[in-house]
Amino acid sequence: MRRCFLILAALCSIALLLALCSAQELRVPETSTAGDDATVSSTGSGKGTLYLVGPGISHKSDVDLGEDIHIPGKDLHNAGAYLVIVCSSSCESGTLYVTPAKPYSLAFIVHPSRVPVGRNNSISGVAFPFDQYRNLIRAPATVNFELNAGKESLLSQSDRTQQGAAWFRASSGRSAGTVQVNASVDDISAKRAVQQVASDPCNLRITGGRTKNGIEVQTEPVHDCAGNPVPDGTIVTFTGEGPQGKVTVDAPIKQGIARAQMEAKGEETISVASGVVMGNELRIGAQP
Amino acid sequence: MKRILPIVLVVATAVLMGIALARPGSARGIVGVEAGTPMAGLTPKASSPEQAINNLLGNVQGRHWDLAFEGVSKTSGIDEAAFIQDWKGSDGSLRAFSALEGFEPRPLHITNDAAEMRVHLHWATPVGPMQDVRDIHLVREGDVWRAVWPKVQIPNVPAQVIPVTYLRWDLVSGSSEDHWGSRNVDAPNVRIISMNAVDTAEGAVVMGEVVNEDTIPAFVTVNATLVDAAGNSIDEESSFDKIDHVLLPKQVTPYRVDFPNISLKNVKNVRMDEKASLVPASADPVIGVMNQKLDSDAQGKAVLHGDLFNQSGETVNIPHVIAAFYDGNGKIVWVADGYVDQALLPQSSEPFAVEIPKSMTAKIQNFHVVVNQYSLGRS
């Protein structure tokens, strides 16, 4: 009985000793920079399995316990939280936060891509700095915004990013054409282009007269109120009212002028509109 | 007894299958009838105007063109080819894709030797069922009645070269790499400029007008949601084809959204949603709408009719007319649409008519017509 008890105690001691020898501890660094190598240290002895689970990776490999475990930077390029697990007889884990590297590019979103001239606060943009691995950089950075419409400067301002974003608002210029929009952080820049287009037609005027085919009407060169020519393809609606009924023609502007041909023998009153803008009326006598 | 019946059935089936497989197939006699050949004894003699119409339209329906043309009087000014084209359509028109589903003749006036028959034609078309009404004059020739078919006026457009100088917009999708914000082209800016909701016998109708305020073409759809007092959605519908979907810059189109079998009495709010997307388009063809008049047709229905004139050099296969009607205050009170089942040839015109509900005619003081068009092989 006593001998059995002693043998049992010895066996327990040996088991405990073995357990103590193979137990491991894991030390994971708190943070690392995207793309940089990281080292995880472990205690214990023997073989184990390293699991690295994080944004863009879910990887396992065999490791030797008690030695430093090297994690290459290529596995840590996405910013975020990585769970490092080492398993042998049991599993230990730790969390490593990977933070973004230095600014490398700007995501720059500008709206709208087309804007009528002379509109207040009609152009806006947002810039987000990213590192070379496309991680959003939340550390404050100074973003310079510039808007140039030809020789006219519409905006020049600097802003610190907040929560990783910087933004601007600006009014469109007076002349139709391309506006160059630029955002930059240090020596990194992003360029966008906004088309300034003519506003609604202004002072829409028509002239016309009888021909052998009926009536031909045309607009004077169509401009907006700032004098910018309304783009070709813009629809102008000609409407004629006479004894034979109503006549409507939707004609696109070609080289600044819209033209229409109407079949009408009697006296006609012709009006014109483009979008919600009305023009003058024209009275044309009956066919002789 | 329980087992005998199933066994007998199985054995009989096997035997019959064996017989069928063993014997060579032999189809004797005619299986089917060649189109256009007479079926003796099956078509009654056209001894009355009604029978003559039934024979003629029955053959048209079955596409037995020779037989159908036999029901046309020789005094008509039309030849068989033109008669067939009048029914079959041509130039990729809506008629060319349609089939005559049914017809209802009604006598207007019958004497011993002449008759006027009014026929309601029901067409099955790719855009839904369409109705047409034709008045057909018949004469008695001997002991049979035949239809006098009017000569079909085919536009006589001289051969010519018409340059296309109107603007065209193409869409370029940019490179495959997605840099956020670098490929940004905004959707076109469209705006609903009016909206009116009315109750009709068929249900609620929401209608209005929408304008393309941008400088590029837009593909537009308008959806409407009826909302009750609690803010819950009762129904959501789209304008479908009651809108000119492709809007050029500054172009205005009416739209109509139908809510069948729903009344506005439980509706507290109407939520409008216009969607616009980039689309390649052309400013050609230009279609003039001539001689627009409010009138009554032969059946006494209120219609807006007129003529579409194609001012370009391109055939418009399927013209579609959408008309907005306004009251004295300029408020839109109705939107109607109709398809023209003949193609619109270059430099030629075709008549159109859109029906207006009788209940609306008293309110209408003005109207505006837009022409939508589908041309085969074009975007």
Add this chain to the structure above:
Amino acid sequence: MKRIFVSAISAFAINVAAIGAMCAAFTISSYAADTSVQVQMDMSKATPRSMEPLTERAVLRDYRFAWASMAQALESNSIDSLQGPFEGDAMRWLKETVLSQQQSGISQRYRDQSHRVEAVFYSPEGDVLELHDTVQYQLQISDGGKVIHDDPVTLHYVVLLTPGADRWVIRQLQAVQQF
């Protein structure tokens, strides 16, 4: 004959019941997968643009759906459910994670997700939304069916969303140590 008829009817009824049970199980499991994602959203601090109530509801709906889809993708090791709710870099790293899991035999299971979300930036044109999300869930990681990690997790995510054709999509999903 009567016995055959009765047997045939019974077999048919059993088949119908089996199909019905399968459909119910699928429906229940789908519903359960969706309701295990709880999201509380506070859009009151969105700036410089304020958020319309309809937009707020749409964002909540699409954000919840995105996380449920992500959980499903990581559990089933399939990228199918990622199509739609994700775009850009978020889609890229989720795809890379799933492909990496397929190769290593690892799978992750997110249970009982609870999100406290706050809007911190809403662009002037309403085309970019930045959220701060404190998420808690039970993370279970398995290797070839053997559970190697099963612990509750609390993470802070910076999320960028942009409006897609018919929903808000997550473009950037980045965990940070603190906001």
